[in-house]
Amino acid sequence: MRLVFAGTPEVALPALEALIASDRHEVVAVVTRPDAPAGRGRRLVASPVAERAAEAGIEVLKPAKPRDPEFLDRLREIAPDCCPVVAYGALLPKAALEIPAHGWVNLHFSLLPAWRGAAPVQHAVLAGDEVTGASTFLIEEGLDSGPVYGLVTEDVRPTDTSGDLLTRLSLAGSGLLAATMDGIEDGTLRAEPQPAEGVSLAPKINVEDAEIDWTAPALRVDRLARACAPAPGAWTTFRGERLKVNAVALVTDRTDLAPGELEVTKKAVYAGTGSHAVQLSWVRPQGKRPMPGADWARGVRIAEGERLGA
Numbered sequence: 001m002r003l004v005f006a007g008t009p010e011v012a013l014p015a016l017e018a019l020i021a022s023d024r025h026e027v028v029a030v031v032t033r034p035d036a037p038a039g040r041g042r043r044l045v046a047s048p049v050a051e052r053a054a055e056a057g058i059e060v061l062k063p064a065k066p067r068d069p070e071f072l073d074r075l076r077e078i079a080p081d082c083c084p085v086v087a088y089g090a091l092l093p094k095a096a097l098e099i100p101a102h103g104w105v106n107l108h109f110s111l112l113p114a115w116r117g118a119a120p121v122q123h124a125v126l127a128g129d130e131v132t133g134a135s136t137f138l139i140e141e142g143l144d145s146g147p148v149y150g151l152v153t154e155d156v157r158p159t160d161t162s163g164d165l166l167t168r169l170s171l172a173g174s175g176l177l178a179a180t181m182d183g184i185e186d187g188t189l190r191a192e193p194q195p196a197e198g199v200s201l202a203p204k205i206n207v208e209d210a211e212i213d214w215t216a217p218a219l220r221v222d223r224l225a226r227a228c229a230p231a232p233g234a235w236t237t238f239r240g241e242r243l244k245v246n247a248v249a250l251v252t253d254r255t256d257l258a259p260g261e262l263e264v265t266k267k268a269v270y271a272g273t274g275s276h277a278v279q280l281s282w283v284r285p286q287g288k289r290p291m292p293g294a295d296w297a298r299g300v301r302i303a304e305g306e307r308l309g310a
Contacts, residue, residue, distance in 0.1 A: 001081035116144035117202035134173035147191035214260035
């Protein structure tokens with residue numbers, strides 16, 4: 001099939017590579033988000049998908065909005081058979097959905113209908129799911145509600161961050177998307193409607209959502225830190241300044257610290273929660289690089305009784 005691939009961030013690259021390498025299909029163009037400012041100089045930088053496509057000599061389309069008439073006209077000229085999608089980052093209008101003969105097929109990083117939305121991996125970690133996965137489905141106008149072609153499963157490990165899990169899912173999902181394109185092309189694969197039961201939503205997790213509530217159980221604090229790594233980063237406050245908490249470790253035999261109360265030893269720093277304590281494994285003070293929690297604690301010279309949070 002003639003494919004137009006839609007994607008933007010680095011997590012979309014394994015799928016793009018798998019389709020470029022396919023001997024059954026041709027990636028004739030990619031659709032990606034416009035160049036965005038990055039770095040201290042705020043210089044406009046092309047997306048990872050745009051850069052890889054340019055390296056491969058593939059046409060790159062960067063519509064400000066996918067409903068732009070110029071973009072839709074060019075897509076009609078290209079006449080793709082199918083448009084595979086991985087983390088494109090913009091809603092597709094009906095006019096665009098109707099152009100490819102086999103529609104737009106999205107690789108979504110959850111086992112649909114669970115975790116429909118922008119942050120499925122983060123919500124899977126936050127909820128404590130033991131198993132998640134990736135699904136390919138036909139995009140409709142609803143939110144991740146289209147019929148599903150296939151899926152792969154992936155165990156969620158006890159120490160997984162969202163970044164760890166997403167890396168594994170992007171690799172497993174690339175094979176799933178390529179196999180889905182094969183099945184659509186030869187007619188052996190048919191999309192099945194999602195069940196009405198088991199629907200859950202995964203809206204974007206903002207900075208405000210990532211603030212640690214030290215009265216919550218330690219397990220919740222641990223899950224929030226892992227779910228928000230690498231972005232937006234779980235955080236709290238200390239002496240009126242924001243402190244990112246990159247990773248914690250559960251300390252089940254310590255229940256003597258009040259929520260947010262700190263205790264420093266020679267090798268570690270502990271914080272109380274609504275249940276047992278956690279060790280602050282890695283933190284990032286405002287304006288500084290990440291560092292071991294114990295190093296941070298020694299540097300700020302924590303006084304007895306000091307606490308994290310409001």
